[in-house]
Every structure is written in C-alpha cells, then in structure tokens.
Amino acid sequence: MIGKNSLFGPIDPAVESGYSDPPARKGFFTDTSVCIGCKACEVACKEWNAIPDDGFDFLGMSYDNTGALGASTWRHVAFIEQPAGRRDGGSSAPVDLGMPSIRTSDGDTAAEEDGKPDFRWLMSSDVCKHCTHAACLDVCPTGSLFRTEFGTVVVQDDICNGCGYCVPACPYGVIERRKGPEGAKNVGIAQKCTLCYDRLGAGMTPACAQACPTESIQFGDVDELRRRAEERLEKLHADGVQEARLYGHDPNDGVGGAGAFFLLLDEPEVYGLPPDPVVTTRDLPRMFNRATAAAVTLFAGAVLSFLGRRR
C-alpha cells in the first residue's frame, strides 16, 4: 500500500514494495579510508557481469581511466590527488593514513616540514546507491526497474525499452543507456549495478566486495553496516581524522538513506557526489495536487463565465 510518506522519509523499501516477509535489507558500506585504488572491484564487476570494455583511454585524471559510473562502468574507482594545505593548511590538510605517497629521486618520501606528506590520494569506489526512494524506479514506465526482496534496485534488460526516463531521474547520475561498442549486448538499454542480484539469490557475496582486498567494500545487512560505519567514524575521529564523514547512511536524508553508503575523507563534492541529493519524484504528489487545483479552478471559471453569458 502506498503510504503518505512513501515517496520520501525512512521506510523499509522491500515491505513498501509489497514483499510480505522479506529478508534483511542488503547493501554496501564503502570505507574509502582503506581503499588502495587497486580496482579489483571494477574488474570483478566487469568479469562477473560480462560488461563490455568502455575504452582504454588515458583521461589525464590521475590514475582514473574510467572517469565516472556509466552503462559499462558499474563500479568506478575515483583517484583524487589533493595537495597539502588545500585550504591554507586548514583542518582539511592531509593526514597521513599510511597511503602511498610520492618518492623523490633519492628514495625519500616527499614530505613537508611537519613530516606529513605534501599531497594525498583520495580513492573511492563508487556504485549505484540502491536508494530507499529510487527515482529511476519511480519513473520507469515498463516495470523494467524493480525493487528486489533484498531492498535493492535492478534493471531487467529484456523489459527495458530504452526510453531513458530513468537517466535524468537519478540524483547521482548513475544509470545510463549503453551506447556501444557496436555489437555489444544491451546497446540502447539502461544499465547499472544490480548489487549482484544473481549472487545474492544464491547466498553469495557480490563480486566487487568479494574481490576487495582491504574490505573497503563491506557487504551485509544495512542495519549492521550502519552500526559498523558509525563505529569506524568514531575511531577515525578519535585518531584525529576530523574530516571523516558518512555519506548516504541517514534514513532521513533526501533519498530516505542509501542502500550503498560511504565513509568519505572530504566533502562529497570532492568525490563528484552531490552534497544533498533528493529523490527527484519527492514532490510529485504536491505537484499533482496543485495541477489538479489549477485545472478545477480553470474549469469552474469557464463554467461561471458560460453561465454569466446566458443571463
């Protein structure tokens, strides 16, 4: 049943979609503070899902060669190179997390006087957020996008008609229609991460989380992952990493909380994430109510003017 809060706010998405006794909601907690940028997740995703390559171009963006999430990149590992004192040595100046740093010709690690590295890499493996309120799913006219019993959002290739309505609806720019290469499967069809629905059904861990060597990508029950994320945040703050923050974990945010959420080491914009995403269908009921009120007013005006003319 559609409740009055069904387009925003905290809900259990599987129950809201009609599953009577669904399993616990599944998702990802991606802890970017331990990502080493190895891209095993990107490769595992491509292998398991037989996703075609999307070019081997050098983008000139650090070690990032896929650029962004897209129809053929369901996991994207961002590499953000950040100089020291990015904000005049403010609180966001790099903290040594033991990450790789640059070495000078004599073999020493390039460092500032205080012993901290003079730049850092922020690495983050991005993915579909499997939103609690998924606008992609709300606007899909064919039912190709659907909510699974695990609370995740999946596209059915054989039902999608390629209309592309879901593409601008996603507040994160995740879903995209495949443009090529010519002859590849599902060209023209909307594509994105399925949270390995086929593997979940068999009781397996998603391929990307299975391949991650540092457990940066943690898979599990969303409630448990939220608890772990809070603990990790507290630990990082206690260790002096004050810039650490959670992103997408809050069920009261604009998408009702993401099924795939993140621990970031800087503001979301630095990682190419929207700072305050809102499900694009949130205001539809209010818009329909106002459009209906306007139509009724116009109709009443027309009737009154017609009656007035007959007197």
Ligand code: SF4
């Ligand atoms: S992130 Fe975008 S594509 Fe993924 S579920 Fe949310 S709205 Fe849909």
Ligand code: SF4
């Ligand atoms: S959950 Fe599966 S489909 Fe989604 S990014 Fe990971 S490997 Fe790819």
Ligand code: SF4
């Ligand atoms: S596999 Fe893990 S450590 Fe490697 S890039 Fe992906 S998230 Fe980072």
